[in-house]
Amino acid sequence: APQKPIVVSTWDSGLPVNAVAWKILREKNGRALDAVEAGANSIEDTINCCVGLGGNPDRDGKVTLDACIMDEHANCGAVAYLQRIKHPISVARKVMELTPHVFLVGDGAQQFALANGFQLEPDKLSADAEKTYKEWLKKSEYKPVMNIEQQQSKGQKKEGHGPFAPNRFDDGSFNHDTMGTIALDNAGNLSGACTTSGMGFKMKGRLGDSPIIGAGLFVDNEVGAAVSSGQGEEVIRIAGTHVVVEMMRMGKSPEEACKIAIERLVKINPEKAKNFQVGFIAINKAGEYGAYSINPGFSYSVTASDAGGKVFMAISHY
Ligand code: SD4
16 A cells, blocks of 8 residues: 555665665654665664675675665765775765766775775775675686575575565574665655676676665665666676666556566676576655565565554565
8 A cells, every 4th residue: 555654675685784774754743765775884884794884795806886875856976896894885975966967986996985084994804894705716716606695694584475474584684785765755755776796706897786876876866776786797797677667657557667677677688697597676756665676585575564554574585
């Protein structure tokens, strides 16, 4: 049922992110933009494979971060190939608010961050990333893998298909990847954020879809918002989240819109598509939400209110 506020994030690991966003949306009656930024910050602070400075490095052993953010006025900001800065999403927001530009990369992005109060963090991998990187170096295979954490997890994956099935590993870890968060606030405005350390062991300088407006994230306050996770190259090829939002503009539901974008992507090379993962999530102006992915294993988290005003959290899988 249509509802606001609502916040939807990629992956099971989106649940705690949503909880942070929810505080702003519901308890403080705040702006969707503030909510998605705070949510993204909270996961950038944790050690995990795929977001923030604790994430997996590129194949030269450097962690390089990509992020973008977009608000209800079509303001947007992005950073990419950003090193040693803890909160890329907040740097992206500052690019949006303080510069005449949309996108800063590499040294320039870092310099801008330092000039705006961000700290230079140590040039050091997290213990987890260090271990994974050493393991990877043994073969140094340049081959992007689906659902990175799933492959790394020592635990067995518990079966969890269909709406609202739990998706945890036996060792308690979450299914996890790039964090995309989209929200509709009480005022009826939409915003989104996308933050990632990118594909693990990528080539130096490689960017995926995540920092690219219209690929990794798109928001149109008249229509809806969408964000993606998965193999960025494939999302860029179809300007993925822009397709999703345009389909919603034409009257498709969020899930239908995500499905159309996924089908477009698969059609390019159906054989190849069996071996990579892309998932889209979307919400529309009415607070309806949906998602679709190429392969099983994708999940997303929703935090909203039911008809009685009760808060619920859910995880859905395909
Ligand atoms: C990328 N979409 O860099 C991001 C990261 C991701 O599996 O989701 N990787 O392509």
